[in-house]
Amino acid sequence: MWLPLLGLILGISLGLLTEIQIPEIYESYLSIAVLAALDTLFGGIRAHLQHVYDDKVFVSGFFFNIGLAAALAFLGVHLGIDLYLAAIFAFGVRLFQNIAVIRRILLTKWSERKNQ
């Protein structure tokens, strides 16, 4: 349970301590990649709780979503359309849905445990 949290803390401290910065023009790509990664993560947690978790789907989804989001943003920049907004919208909606499902599952589990 604590292992993933440790990973998160390790990742954040690694990023903060190395003080890596990316050029300003790539900032939007990174932010959208972060969003895509979060979306995949919560999707994975939900799948795990619903017992439909698949390793391949999760890992491929992670990298594919990030790539797709970045590609969409790239295309948007070159076409002059804010296409990244589409990605933000899609990921945002899915993020909320996933979190809502996770919450419901956890609530159900909790009440079941209480009834027992």
Add this chain to the structure above:
Amino acid sequence: MKKTVYIRFTIILLIIGFMLAVQYNTVQNPETRDTRDIWAIRQELSKETETHSELLSEVYVLDQTILKYGNMVNESAEFALKDTVEQLKKDIGLVEYTGPGLTINVEPSLESIALGQPVEGISPDLLIRLINEINRFKAKDLEVDGKRIIYSSPIRDVNGKTTVNNIPVRNAPFTIKIGTSTFEDAQKMYNQLEASTIGDDFYIDNLKLMIGEPKRNITISPYDQALNNEFLKEVPEGKS
């Protein structure tokens, strides 16, 4: 099975954390490229050196005051205090100034006289611009049409008349007196004002700046109005 899932999540979270931290780094302190060339750096350096020397001279003056206090403490502390008050009054312009400086005459331009255009007063904006320009060249004391400029002197339009210290400035011609620390400074100021583009701004308003030669002795009248202390209060006697 479960362990591999946790390891996967850990790796993914590690990547997410790293990305978040990088994003945070980029947003919080964006890297600014130093695009100055050697000339710009040199100019900045000279500016800093100037500040340095100014600070040193200020320190010297303060050191002198401390020394004076030290000497006077046995004789008369009151005298030293009075001296300091006198010096402060001199610094902010409550005392008549006599020393090196130069005089600027603001006159109507020849064209406006030839064409018979009415002479209009100087606008507050233009006067403020001129005073900023003069202060930029390190003026010590300043007087516009007999009105001493101090730190709180207002320059504004009152019913269509430009006023300094709430007293209207005459239509051109009038004089502006500038006091400087040394005669060399006055010469420098003369050259800088001659080279400055402020004259062109006056020309647009049909006025002409006649910058007088630097003199070793000019007199600038003191500020003659009451000073309002908004924040400082007198301490009653016996308390400290």
